Amino acid sequence: MTTLDTLLNDLKTERLAQISREGWTPEHDDTHVQGDFAMAAAAYAVAGRSEDDSDGTAPALTRVLWPWTAAELKPHDYRCNLLRAGALVLAELERVERMADTVKFFAVGESSEIYFARDLDALRDLLAERGCLPEHPAEIWEVPGNRMGAFDEAGEKPGTLRQVFIDTYAHMPPPPAEQLQSHYN
Known part of the structure; x- marks a missing residue:
């Protein structure tokens, strides 16, 4: 056997x-x-x-x-x-x-919008390009991708931030930085 x-x-x-x-x-x-x-x-x-x-x-x-x-x-x-x-x-x-x-996960500003980025510089570049770079560096903080739950647009919890990232980018190269989710969905 x-x-x-x-x-x-x-x-x-x-x-x-x-x-x-x-x-x-x-x-x-x-x-x-x-x-x-x-x-x-x-x-x-x-x-x-x-x-x-x-x-x-x-x-x-x-x-x-x-x-x-x-x-x-x-x-x-x-x-x-x-x-x-x-x-x-x-x-x-x-x-x-x-x-x-290759990425880290970040919460940004009072709204705690969740982003992923290769590094903090890539995230800052993205936020500056979109005109939403916080005035104070303390308004960007790293969050644990394996522990924090992510929610989809219906408010369902599909998994960790890492799992949502993999599901989103498994079939295409991820950009250097991007918003992964909004707490206002």
């Missing part, structure tokens, strides 16, 4: 093989900002159903989902395809977590 530890080790082994065999280093992965790894994972998961799917839907769907050239798609047996899919999901998770690590 295969244990969870065995499967997790197999996923880790496949992910490390993708890095060494394919050259999918963190630097390489960070250039794929449109969900390529998630799409590739979905393609392998569908291909994992059966390579010789009698109605042809798995191979056709695999080709539609695959974000790169057909020559780069290398399906194998069911288990291997699922391990590749899982390792690609790990690559996408690693990428979005690294992206979120």
